[in-house]
Structures are given as C-alpha cells and as structure tokens.
Amino acid sequence: MSGETGIYILMAVVSLISTLAVYMAVVEKDLVKAVIYSALQSGLYTILYFLLLAPDIGLVYIPVAVGLIPGVLLILISKTERWEKE
Amino acid sequence: MEIINTYLLSVVLASLLANFVISLYAIFFKPHYIKKIIALTIFSDTANTFAIFIGYRRWINQNPSKVPVLTDLNPRAVEEFAKLAVDPLPQALVLTAIVIGLAVILFLVFLGWILYSHYKTLDMREIRRLRG
Amino acid sequence: MLMELILIVMFIYAIAILLLSIIALKGPTIGDQVLAIDVLTYISLVLFTLLSIYLKQPLLIVLVIPLALWVYSLDIYIAKYLEHGDLGA
Amino acid sequence: MKTVEVVVLIILILALALLITVGFEHIMPSTAVRPPAEFYLYATYNPYKLREYTVMSPEAVTAIVWDFRGLDTLFETSVFYLALIAGLALTRRLLSERAEKPGHGLSLIVKTVTRITAPMIIVVGASIALHGHLTPGGGFQGGSVIAVLPMVIIVVFSVSFLIMRGFTTSKMIIMRSLGLFGIGLTAIALFLVSLIQGTHAYVFQNMIKPDAQTSMPIYIAGALISGTLWFFNLFEMFAVAAGFSIAFIVLMLARTLQVEER
Amino acid sequence: MSSLKSILRVFLIFLLAFAIYTIYTGSLTGYDIVTGVLVSIVVSVVFSGMIIKNPLKPLNAIRWFYLITYAILYFTYYETKAHVDVIKRILHPKTPVNPAIIETYYNANSDYAITTIANSITNTPGTVVVEIDETRKAFYIHWIDAKTLDPLEAKREIFESFEKFARRIFD
C-alpha cells in the first residue's frame, strides 16, 4: 500500500465521522450536547485541513472553531435556554 | 490502485455533500434559534472545506503534493514548487470567509440575546405565535 | 525502514482516533464526550507531527502548537457552564 | 436508538461515493491545478523570470490575500467590521463598565495554568502574524489566535477581572481604530509617495508594475519583508484581535445589564 | 530595591517569551531576533505582575537542580509505575476497579507548588484531583484503587514525594 492511499483512507474516515457528528448535532435536543458535537466536527475538519495541505486555513480555523465558537454559543445558551422543545 | 484512490476521494466529497444537505435541512426546518446558528456554522465550514477540497492536488509519481509555501529560494525550487503545490486561491478566499463567519455568528448571537429578552423564548414557532 | 515504522504507528493512531470518536459520538454524558474529544485531539497532535515528517513538509507542523493550546478551552467552557451556568461570573 | 440511522447514513454515503466515482470522475481533484493557480504559484516569489508580477513573498496564500486580491480583502475586512459594529450597536446603549467585585472563576489550578499560558499565546500569535509572509500565517491568523485569550481569561477568571486589569472596551476600540487606520495608510502609501514625486503609481500597489515603476521596500536591513505584506499583517492582527475582544467583553456584560433593567 | 525587583521580574518574563518566540519561529536570523525582542518586551511589561511574584526564586540554582531531578524521577519511575498499573486494569478481562473520592491534606503555600502537586497527581493515571479547597488545604482525589480512606495514609500512598519536591522547587 502506498502512502497516498493511506492518506486518502484517513481523509475518508475523518470525513465520514464528521458527517455522523453533524447528523447527531442536528437531531440532538440538548443544545449543550449539540455544541459539543459541532466542536467534534470542528476537530475532525482540522484534521481534514491538515491532510488537504492547508496550514493557513488550519491556523485560522483552530482558534475560531475550536476556541471561540463553542464559547460564544455556550454564552448564548447560558443566557437563554438549554433545551429545545419538541 | 488509481480507482481506489478516486473512490476514497469521492467518499470525502459525498460526506461533504451529506453535511451540506443535513445542515441546510437544520437551518430551514429546525425551530430553535441556537440550533439554526450551529447548523449555520457547520454549513459555512463545509462550504469552506469543499472549496479547499476542489483545490487539492493529487500526488504525481509518488511525490507528495506540497503546501503552497515556498521553502527554498532558488530558481529550480520555484519551478518544482509550481509543479507540485496545491491550489492557493481557495485557501486565500476561505481565510477571510472564516473570520467574517465568526463576526456574523457574533452578530447573530447578539441578535439572539435581544430576541430572548423581548420574547423570553428562542423557539421560532413560539415567537411567531407571540407576534400574533 | 523508519518511514514504514511511522506508517504503522500512524495506522494504530488512526484506529485509536476511530475508537475514541465512537465514544465522542455516543458517550452517555457530556463529560464523556468532552473527554473523548480531548484525548482525540491530543492523539492527533502526534499524528500531525508524524505526518509532517512522513510527507517531508516541515511547515505543516505550525498547526500543532495552536491546537495544543486551544483544546482545553472546550474543557473550561463546559466546566464553567456546568459549575455556574454563566460563563462570565 | 440512533444506531440504525447512523448505519443507513454511512451506507448512503458510500453508495453516493460509488456513484460519483463511476459517473463524475472528472470533478475530482486531479494531478494538475487550474491555470490561474499555476500562475499564482509561479509568481509568488520569482525575481528571476517574473520580476514585473512577483510579490517577493514565499507564502502564496498571504501573497494572494494582500496583493493579488488585496482589494477584495480590504472590502472583506470592512464587511467584518460592519458585522461587528452592527452587533455592538444592538447593545451600545446598555453598555456600562464598572469594576465590580471579582467573580468566582474556576479553581486555583486552572487559574495558575492559564497565567503561564497567557504570554505564550500572545507570543505565538505575534510570531504567526510577523512571519506571515515567510511561513504559514498572517494577520487574520495571528489576530484570531490572540483573540482567544480574552475569552479564556473571562471564563477562567471573570469578566470583572479583565475590566479591572484595564482591558476596557474604549482602549480596545482605540487599538482597533489604530489597526484600521494603519491598513488604510498602507494601502495608499505608495500612491501618496508617487504623488509627491510626480510619478505614477496605483492605490494598493506593492511591487513594481510594467507602467508604475515605484516599489515598496522588499528588504529592510537584509530581512525580507515583502513590501506592504508585513505592514498589512501587523495592522490586521491588531484590528482582528481588538475587534473580537470588544465583542466578547460586551457579550459577557449583557447578563448583568439585563438584570439591572428589570 | 523594589524597582530592581520589578526590572528583574520583567527580564525573566522577557527571557521566557523570547525563548518561546524563537522555538516557535524555528530560525534565528536578524529579523527574528529584532521582532522577537520587541514582542517579548511588550509581553513582559504587560504580564510581569501576573506571573512571577518573587523574582529571586527563579535565580536559585538549587531549585533548578531539584526541578531537573524531579522531572527525571517523575517521568521514569512514577509515571511508569502508575501507567502499568492502570493498563493492567484496562486489559484485565474483568477490569478490576475499586474507586473512591478521598480527602487528603497538602502542605504547600505558593500557587505554583500547589499547581505542580495537583498536576503531578492528575498526570499519573489512577488519581485525578476532582476538587481543591484552599482554605482547608484539602485535595479531593478520585482514586481508581482506594487502598485506604485515611487522609494521612492516602497522602503517603499518592503524593508525599511530589509534595516534598514541589516545596523545595517553588516554596
């Protein structure tokens, strides 16, 4: 097996898991858990950016999506309400 | 071997398409405001990833494709760099899009707080009902 | 020789990432999920370092330090939220 | 249980991928990039053959962001500030900063660790921004790396700690305006210089062009700074970091204001 | 005296910041040195009061000697012992665990010493500091194999040597 195929396998697995994380984030009723799922998706996308050879994007995406957006959304949740009603 | 590589790359493309569909569904049909914001972040991230994926370059004769940053400053390195590096244009466009995305999310969060202090709920169906 | 070893080690790390992401997806409580995401990211730091050695692209390593710095921010946000219910207090 | 749906989703994606492989193989990335990208890659640092188009920066992404498509980025920056200002305008009337008693924060261990990492963050962010024209990075990256620090300090200590330390919104607004002013000045610097000299130059020009022969300095004391790119990166870092910091501080103060209103 | 101390404090943080800048940048040309010095001066002036209280402590060679000894001992002996124990528990067919949250008392004063002890405890698998009570000087530790519930014995079992070194290094 060449290294190229290995990289592509990693890419495929990472993007598959990210789809599952997106699905769970959408169907979840607890909004804190939805934020955590979206953080998982951000982490997986970071790996994907790394594999797609985009360090510039990674450098701006890590602080924004891993460090800031969960915090901002949690502030809004803590100020408002946590549960999504049926 | 080539067809396996193509299949693996198309798994990436298919999952990105699935992310598009799921997050668009959530933006339009999920009633809660915060869920809409979360779906919006996912949507914009997926769009950005899609752009970078389009700009990716496959390996040439077992030579790994390169980061669009030059490491050696001499004429031969420049020629080789132009042959092997991935597309820098989508990366440059996505770079600003991510920062603007965060600013827009911040605006939406402010708006959500104002909405909540007016209506005491963030469920869009209830807000619509309260407006009468 | 070295490159084959690195490839095998990366393969094992990828399996570990897969197993951890299952917990991160289904873990019964919030704590389990955040913990799994943490370990997943710490492990992927090693994956990043090995990949940049394997692909002979040293510039990719710049991602490692910001990622290591910001993983724990998710921990403290969730911890503060669970503790006080208000992030600014 | 969601297991069934997850398995169905995976199978759907794999089938869709098969479809794409069979039917739409040509939309996949290939071993070549499109011609404009090839030009950008070839021209980003090429004093040997393309002296009239090169940016003299080894970093292709920063070269595109601030030179080839610099005008785009200028307007994108203004969109970003308009979004932030619109957000702040919603709460502007309610903003009042008083140094209240310090909040509880998290435990001593987390506080001490954050104290050690705080200078690390600023140094790493500054390094990313100041080497934006040589290694991956740039103004946006450095600014957003630094912008996480106020957020973490707010969460780990408290918002009143940050305000008592002197990080008030007015200071941040001054810093942000300084950054924006610097960006504008750098954009028209060469134009003004050539106006004084009586020669011809474009707004947003960096290196020499076929019909405008003035150029920003490429080297200062032997160090490659790639003309305007260095200045743009520096000012954009200040602007982004300060802009986001204002938004976080105001967002955090919102709760107490709401209580006072009642 | 106090002004000398504050200058020393700024200088120490300057060294730390410059070291990190250099390592992260990965090169040492003239450009890196000039920008690194400027950034480090700004950072050290801003953060000088926040990080080091007494600037004479980091200049003490004996403390550094203890720090190095502690690091070597910790990474070779204590970590290995704890890891092997927990790995055995994970791979054992029944996963034998015996957990409890116990209460122990530490004896250290400075923030850094307390943080070092707590991080050392958490970094060895098998023990995690769940809560710290600063007024009573108590750690609440989740222990995977609670051999005892007595505070003193538990301290001897878990972190007495960490505390000895931490007090010599930071107190």
Next chain:
Amino acid sequence: MISVLETPIILRVIGSALLCLGAFAALVSAIGFHRFKNFYLRLHAATIGSIWGSVYPLVGSAILAITVEELGVYRWFVAGASIVAAFIVLILAPAGSHALARGVHKAKVARVKPCIADKLDPELCG
C-alpha cells in the same frame, strides 16, 4: 564509546521506542474508554492517552525529526515545535481534566459508580 556515525542510530532507536510506546498507549486508552463504563473511570484512561499516548511520542518524534536529513534546516523547527507541544500538553491536559471533573461533579451530571466512598458529596456515591 559512541562514534559520530552511530549517534543517529541511537537517537532513532530511542525515538522509535517512544513512538511504539505511544501507539500502544493510545490504543489502550481508546480501549479503556470503551471498557470503563463511568465518567470518573474514563478520566484515568484519558490520562494514559494524554501522557503516554501524546507527550512521550511527541518527544520521540522530536528526537526522530533530528535524524531525518531530508528535512534540511527545518528539522530543528519540527523538533522544537514538538517539544513545545509536549510541554503544553503536559501542563494543560491535567488542568483540563481537573476542570472537567470538577464541573461534572458539581453539576451532578455523572454518578461515581462503582464507589467505595465519596468524601466530597456522599449523595453521588453508588
């Protein structure tokens, strides 16, 4: 007596050993996450993943990167970044675990189970 020629080999052996240890520990940590059924037990599996699974192999890959000559001058860059990342993980991972454990315990999200005693909040035991 170590000659100049042998030094890279020794460095490579040390680095490879640390990498293999890291791979083993990462796998064990992931398995431990599945085998332990309680949040507080998983904290210990997480520590294995962050120390032996991340800090040690990062140091190992820094040692390995020095011996890889294809990287040119950038190998010091790779090695330095890996060492700094290892240091950051070493001080941030325990703080994160502690903060999370404290938050979960205070909010009563997970119960301590199995449990012999809970001196902090006896109601959460069992």
